[in-house]
Amino acid sequence: MSARGAAAEAITAARVRKVYETPSGPVEAVAEASFRIARGDFVSILGPSGCGKSTLMLMVAGLEPATAGSLRIDGVEVSGPQVDAGMMFQDPTLLPWRSVLDNVLFPIGMRRRVSAADRERAEGLLRMVDLWGFRDKRPRELSGGMRQRVALARALIGDPRILLMDEPFSALDAITRDEMGLALARIWDTTHKTSIFITHSIREAIFLSDRILVMGRRPSTIVEDIRVPFERPRQPSVEADARFNELYLHLKASIHRTTAGAA
Numbered sequence: 001m002s003a004r005g006a007a008a009e010a011i012t013a014a015r016v017r018k019v020y021e022t023p024s025g026p027v028e029a030v031a032e033a034s035f036r037i038a039r040g041d042f043v044s045i046l047g048p049s050g051c052g053k054s055t056l057m058l059m060v061a062g063l064e065p066a067t068a069g070s071l072r073i074d075g076v077e078v079s080g081p082q083v084d085a086g087m088m089f090q091d092p093t094l095l096p097w098r099s100v101l102d103n104v105l106f107p108i109g110m111r112r113r114v115s116a117a118d119r120e121r122a123e124g125l126l127r128m129v130d131l132w133g134f135r136d137k138r139p140r141e142l143s144g145g146m147r148q149r150v151a152l153a154r155a156l157i158g159d160p161r162i163l164l165m166d167e168p169f170s171a172l173d174a175i176t177r178d179e180m181g182l183a184l185a186r187i188w189d190t191t192h193k194t195s196i197f198i199t200h201s202i203r204e205a206i207f208l209s210d211r212i213l214v215m216g217r218r219p220s221t222i223v224e225d226i227r228v229p230f231e232r233p234r235q236p237s238v239e240a241d242a243r244f245n246e247l248y249l250h251l252k253a254s255i256h257r258t259t260a261g262a263a
């Protein structure tokens with residue numbers, strides 16, 4: 001690969017495989033996955049339950065070692081936990097006894113002394129996620145959507161090279177979920193973070209992504225890699241575009257085919 005190619009590519013997965021060793025025998029979570037994600041791209045992963053999406057993300061984060069294949073971030077082989085990756089999960093996992101501001105600063109405090117510049121950055125992020133007025137509240141005083149916005153600010157506090165999100169909105173009600181999608185799209189418009197976003201919502205994936213990867217089951221591998229044709233910044237009105245519905249139906253059929261094939 002040329003130096004130029006390496007610079008433009010943030011994440012490269014080449015024939016990555018994962019087999020979990022369990023007391024009842026080996027479980028093949030990812031058979032073989034290959035993909036490239038350019039710097040600044042927002043890529044969603046769709047696929048049936050159990051096809052290995054979370055495992056793939058954990059390998060990118062360096063939290064699970066790959067059994068075979070190669071995973072690189074900015075050209076460097078992933079060999080352990082990536083401190084330069086911001087992460088979000090379905091559960092925001094905030095510390096209940098800490099304020100919103102201190103929760104956002106938590107990852108910094110784990111590594112070193114929190115500076116005035118860190119506080120300033122945390123405050124800026126809380127403004128960006130519309131929680132400035134809640135900075136001194138405790139997590140229990142917030143709604144589910146607000147807690148996830150704290151988790152998003154926390155994921156961004158270290159200005160990570162990549163943002164990894166595993167079904168971050170799936171525990172939210174439909175209206176809050178739509179609001180979170182809009183908030184994330186708006187925040188991506190300012191940060192342009194290279195992002196991997198796992199979701200079961202095809203609409204959410206289309207609305208947010210530059211590209212969508214579909215994972216299949218048995219074998220667990222990438223079966224589709226689709227570029228989303230809509231311009232940014234994205235507006236909710238994009239859902240009225242005929243191409244949105246076409247893409248939705250195409251992806252739905254693709255996921256259905258992989259599920260049917262798994263029987």
Ligand SMILES: Nc1ncnc2c1ncn2[C@@H]1O[C@H](COP(=O)(O)OP(=O)(O)OP(=O)(O)O)[C@@H](O)[C@H]1O
Nearest residue numbers: 020022027028029048049050051052053054055056
């Ligand atoms: N730590 C583990 N030990 C053993 N097996 C595991 C482990 N984590 C996941 N698996 C298995 O690996 C396979 C893929 O799981 P994974 O959670 O990656 O799928 P997923 O596509 O993210 O599923 P979902 O959409 O339901 O969250 C499943 O069969 C699962 O049971």
